[in-house]
Amino acid sequence: MTRIEEAIKQSKFQDVYQKALVNLIYTANCLRDEQVRILKPFDLLPQHFNVMRILRGRHPKPVCPGEIKEVMLDKANDLTRLLDKLERKGLIQRNLCPTNRRKMDITLTQAGIELLEKMNHMMEQTHETLKGRLSEREAASLSHLLDKLRG
Amino acid sequence: MTRIEEAIKQSKFQDVYQKALVNLIYTANCLRDEQVRILKPFDLLPQHFNVMRILRGRHPKPVCPGEIKEVMLDKANDLTRLLDKLERKGLIQRNLCPTNRRKMDITLTQAGIELLEKMNHMMEQTHETLKGRLSEREAASLSHLLDKLRG
DNA sequence: AATATTTATTTGTTGTAACAAAATTCGAAA
DNA sequence: TTTCGAATTTTGTTACAACAAATAAATATT
Incomplete structure (x- = not known):
């Protein structure tokens, strides 16, 4: 999963701003999930x-x-x-x-x-x-x- | 609230990567809060x-x-x-x-x-x-x- | 065909988030 | 000093998130 298009299987966005926003939310969610995973044992x-x-x-x-x-x-x-x-x-x-x-x-x-x-x-x-x-x-x-x- | 340092009142970060990560999470939270605000009436x-x-x-x-x-x-x-x-x-x-x-x-x-x-x-x-x-x-x-x- | 395996969704349970309201203490004003 | 308003944390309530287990149907296996 590299580019946001593959990650959420959407080939086109309204514009480059929309794409950046979606990418930002998605990426932050990924980071959060990783942190949740690390903290879980604690x-x-x-x-x-x-x-x-x-x-x-x-x-x-x-x-x-x-x-x-x-x-x-x-x-x-x-x-x-x-x-x-x-x-x-x-x-x-x-x-x-x-x-x-x-x-x-x-x-x-x-x-x-x-x-x-x-x-x-x-x-x-x-x-x-x-x-x-x-x-x-x-x-x-x-x-x-x-x-x-x-x- | 512009720069991340002011936003979370922290003047120095471990390094530029740490800072970017914190900024990313913080910014995504801001966007989410704004979206929550807009959706609330619905x-x-x-x-x-x-x-x-x-x-x-x-x-x-x-x-x-x-x-x-x-x-x-x-x-x-x-x-x-x-x-x-x-x-x-x-x-x-x-x-x-x-x-x-x-x-x-x-x-x-x-x-x-x-x-x-x-x-x-x-x-x-x-x-x-x-x-x-x-x-x-x-x-x-x-x-x-x-x-x-x-x- | 009967049984097991996998797929797809739902349900149960517990912890956390959101929001409003209560409770307590402080500081200021009358 | 008594009262009022503001500051600070807590509590109550409801909805949502995480996880495991259950249900049900399709597919594969024997």
Whole structure:
């Protein structure tokens, strides 16, 4: 499955914009499916992984759900139960913020950090494959086009 | 929100590949959210819309669920209930395939065709905005890079 | 022809997403 | 300080997604 036409068995598109949009959605779905596959043994979803990476980015400083939601790739309007799961699995800790009791202080536990390492390691392989497919210039160009598309 | 760094408030990425991947997921989420917003008044989701477009592509020839699933942008492993909903809303018709009674013949109803027209029309606006942001060359280039990325 | 295998769809179950509304706490204004 | 409004998270509810298993019909095998 290389070109989008073969992938979704459609030989002609309305125009080149339509084609790019369809291709973008399709490609993102492929990447997501691959990530789901990698995370499955850990019983986590991309959303959980994304939250853990956000937490690691500020570790050991705690982050509150509101701040997490702000920077999530896919804003969860259901963050509470997403965090519930991570807490049940012992990957994060929830503490009342001492300065503002409306907020919760969320931090990765040691177990969370270690699991994240493992997951990152497994993602590395996909990452390496990608490097073989696009040059640095092309990756940068792709990013730039996506920025333009969002306006 | 233009550049991905501002969008998710992260100033540095591991490398340009990581950045492109994150940007791709984020951008696809934006497009999906926009589509969800447009479809909301019709009480349909992108998956439903995708199925209807597939049906229209072959109309008036019937298509069976297996063929639909094959070309969906996001393969639904739950196509039955997805079709249930479209049928409840009178947008599609389900008939036993006369030559193979394992299969179902799915076709758009007249109401389905008309609703699809309306939805397409509403999507046109987004489509026009896009044309202002990317040249035809850029759109083609984006599509090409996505093809390469998938390998 | 009878049985097994494969194909195609449906059903059951569980977890997650979307949305609205509730609950709690903070900060500001009267 | 009491009240009001805003900020923050949680809860309730419904619909959707993922996965496995079940059903049913066609095809192949013996």
